[in-house]
Amino acid sequence: MNRDEPLLAEGKSLDNDSILQDPSYYINRELSWLQFNRHVLDEAKDKSHPLLERVKFLAIFSNNLDEFFMIRVSGLHRQLDEGVLKAPPDGLTPARILDKIYEDLFPLLEEQVTVWHDEIIPELREHGIVIHTYETLDEQQKRELRTYFIKEIFPVLTPLAFDKSHPFPFISNLALNLAIIVRERGGEEDLFARIKIPNKLFPRLLKIPGTDNGPRAPGGIELIFLEDVISSNLDLLFPGLEVRASYPFRVTRDADIEIEEDEADDLLTAVEESVGRRWVGVPSRIEVSSWMDQTVCGMMGEKLVKHPHMFYRIAGPIGMADLMCMLDLDRPDLKDAPFVPSIPKALENEKAIFNVIRSRDIMLFHPYESFQPVVNFLNQAAKDPDVLAIKMTLYRTGTRSPIVRALLDAREMGKAVSVVVELKARFDEENNIGWAKALEHAGVHVVFGIMGLKVHSKLCLVVRRERDGIVRYVHMGTGNYNASTARIYTDIGLFTANPEIGSDVSNLFNSLTGYSRYMAYNHLLVSPKYIRRGIISLIEREIKRQQEYRDGRIVLKLNAIQDEEMIQALYRASMAGVKIELQVRGICCLRPGIKGISDNISVSTIVGRFLEHSRIYYFHNGGDEIVLLGSSDLMPRNLNRRVEVLYPVLDSGIKKEIISEILPIHMRDTAKARVLGSDGIYHPRKSTNGDELINAQEWFLKHRGIWNQQAADEPEETGIERNGI
Incomplete structure (x- = not known):
């Protein structure tokens, strides 16, 4: 058979064909998500963003990882503990996925630290925002901070010793800590203690009150990390002892809530109690400073580590999600220009x-x-x-x-x-x-x-x-x-x-x-059950149109595509010759560009100023075009375990607006779009023939309100041809 020809054009049914079970046709869910988070990190490197917005993307990158370890990685650990052997469609076992997460993530963490130290901090300094270490402070600043420490911070700190007579202290989820080594003066035995950093009570980055170097430049801001101030004043917490070293660290714990709903007398109370247990779950990650003494690492590993690859040595600030506080700085010149959303x-x-x-x-x-x-x-x-x-x-x-x-x-x-x-x-x-x-x-x-x-x-x-x-x-x-x-x-x-x-x-x-089991909806597709049936039916309709008229076309703009049955339906459509464009913000387990399988499918993603969250389903349907909107992505949880709704756009004007404006402009983005290759790697989409870069989000900021103010059906000309999809 010539693999350049669509397989289904010959009428061969591949619904149950084992060819679509090949693990190489699927991208692992967790590894796909890591690629999405890589795109967030790329935005922190993008100098077209204002400087503090780049800091924001560094913070989002870290916050995303926190949730990833609290939910996804901890779930993989549970699978290992329970002896789960069944692999997802991509064929990777839980142990192999955890190995790959570590392999793929570590370079990203190093890259994040490099961006912070080598790009962001120097550029902040150029704009009058200085991130100090304690060593770079002048004497007056040190005195001011010590006074502040004594008056404000010292009273809330509680050093906890851990040795044979003191149990290893409980480390709560995402709490920033210092591991401290002290000695009796003149002694030779190391003693160990832990202090929890009160970064929920104080800003993670403290403003420095004074300077010996004369007046600052107008608008200048000097900051220092809270843990740096504490670690530099530990002598006040351990009087009579020699403070030999201190190391920041943090533990991430399993925060997924499991509720036995059929055993709960009161769901509200059950959820309330479960939320309270979120911070004491099983550890899934231990972040330590890269310079932490191996003895301290060993002690923590003995108490906390259950699986390989749980230790992450970080050469920069631990818990960089806290950098979001920098968006509170009064520096509008370093932030995105504000915009006023229009009202029709x-x-x-x-x-x-x-x-x-x-x-x-x-x-x-x-x-x-x-x-x-x-x-x-x-x-x-x-x-x-x-x-x-x-x-x-x-x-x-x-x-x-x-x-x-x-x-x-x-x-x-x-x-x-x-x-x-x-x-x-x-x-x-x-x-x-x-x-x-x-x-x-x-x-x-x-x-x-x-x-x-x-x-x-x-x-x-x-x-x-x-x-x-x-x-x-x-x-x-x-x-x-x-x-x-x-x-x-x-x-x-x-x-x-x-x-x-x-x-x-x-x-x-x-x-x-109530107890209604009404299913015969006029227009809505409702999951569980009916979204899956409805979308499969619409895909099969495009396959039939393609076989008869060669005009099959599908465009989907979603947050995630993971469901195996849905992916196989899209593969069958591609094999029949249906042209399919997917724009998937996050997880995409479908692998495009496989010869004879998915070479009629293109996949792109946009990560930019705004979080792409719309779900749009378009089917050409022989010219009688169908557009569905709604809450559902193509993931097993959306299709099987949630009440989701997709609803049709029935108004012809709105439908035209989505088909000729919203979808094509997103699909033609050349500034922020990345295109997924058959190798499972995203690459920037390049404009061709010297065309001007199109940034879909910026374009809609400029034009969306104008179009809605017009009474005419046709939008005004704006320099971009909109021929529809």
């Missing part, structure tokens, strides 16, 4: 919002367009005497949520308010517990999802009495109802009063809050 003209009048939505569907593309209309929608629903009920799903809402405030106001105004709060939203459990209690206290009907599933869908339903009867107004989104993240995540929200969509959403809420 039709939604400027809050009081008319129901009339506008009833007349036509409205799309919001965040963060380029403001999240405020969503808040206004709920605020107006709370005040409107004709609104009878509000129903909503909440996954991640933030700490000061105007959405929750509007729901509380609605309850005070006598509306029937029902909210599905997902208590098991990882790392947002405490926020959601707090909001659930506040809503319940106000008389809101609060439901904690469905046993065994997470409710991840993004839905809001407002029921309003009007002259011609009850009208249901719906907002559906690809992202959370979180006003803060709506400024940094790209997401799409849709307002509609379509009666069939309203009926679908009503039926879905009934299944979430």
Whole structure:
């Protein structure tokens, strides 16, 4: 058989063909995620970003790794402990994956430290921001810091000895510590102690109060790490002893919450108790300073290390996620220029919002367009005497949520308010517990999802009495109802009063809050079960179109593709000749460019100023194009273990906007896009023929608001040809 020809063009079915089981056709989930985090680190190196934004990317890189070790690596350790032998589609066992993580990650950590020391610190100094070590301080600064240490820091520190008569102290998750070696004066025996750095009580980077070198340059800022101040004043904590050395270190622990829902009398209490145990899980990583004495390493290893490759020696600051505090510095010249999200003209009048939505569907593309209309929608629903009920799903809402405030106001105004709060939203459990209690206290009907599933869908339903009867107004989104993240995540929200969509959403809420098993939705695809079936069906339809008319085409913009069945369906489509473009922000286990298997598939990713978060599914469907939006990626957890919703774009104008504007501009990005090769490595996409670089995010910042202000159907010419996808 000629492998240059599409396999399915000959009518051969490969649904069960073992050819698609080849492990070389799949990229490991964890290693793919590490590549995503490499892209974050690349942004820290990108000098087109303002300097403090580059520091932000260093912090995000570290924060991402913290969560990776708390959840994914700890999960691999559990698999080893439990003797799990079954490998994922890529064929790598848990032990081999852990080996590869260490091999791939260590160079990235070295690169991060190099960027910090060799690029960021010198450039900060050039801009009047000096990161000192204790040795570079002048005498006045040392005196000022010692005084500050005595008055403020010293009282909260607790040295803990560990030896034969003192047990090794418990090291809580992600707590920064100093391991200290002291001796009796004139003695020869080393004694060991540990001090927890109170970096939750004090800034990780302290501003230095004084200088002997005359007045600073205007706007100059001098900083020093908190642990450096403590380690340089240890003589006050160990009087009469010789302080021989101190070494920063940190332990990362298993923070995945496991709840036996069928055994829990009260899910709220069960989650609350589990969150409290998050900080005492089994260690998954030990970060130590690169200069730590081997004796101290050995002591910690004996107490903490259970698996190979848990030790990471770091030559720079440990816990660089704390560098995010530098974004609080009053240096707007070193940050991204602020922008004001636009509001579609039709939604400027809050009081008319129901009339506008009833007349036509409205799309919001965040963060380029403001999240405020969503808040206004709920605020107006709370005040409107004709609104009878509000129903909503909440996954991640933030700490000061105007959405929750509007729901509380609605309850005070006598509306029937029902909210599905997902208590098991990882790392947002405490926020959601707090909001659930506040809503319940106000008389809101609060439901904690469905046993065994997470409710991840993004839905809001407002029921309003009007002259011609009850009208249901719906907002559906690809992202959370979180006003803060709506400024940094790209997401799409849709307002509609379509009666069939309203009926679908009503039926879905009934299944979430009651015992309904309603499945015959008019338009929604709902997981578990039906998103998988629906997407597979649409892929198979494109295969059939390709075989008959040679015009099959699929474009997907997602956060992750991992599900084996979905990948195999896309491979079958490629083998049939269907042209497939994927833009996947994070994990992509599909390997493009394999001759005869996936050579009709291209995969790109964009990491930039904003976190790409929209989920868009496009199928050419012989010209009767289908566009779906929603909360679901193509991962087993989304398709099997979550309540997710994909919804169709029915409005022809909005559909055209997505097909001819949003998708193609992202797919043509040449400034921030990276393209995945068949070797599993991403490479920067280069512009061709001297074309101007296209930065999709910057382009939408400049143009999105302009287009929405226009009454005409056609957007104005902006210098980029938009021929659609």
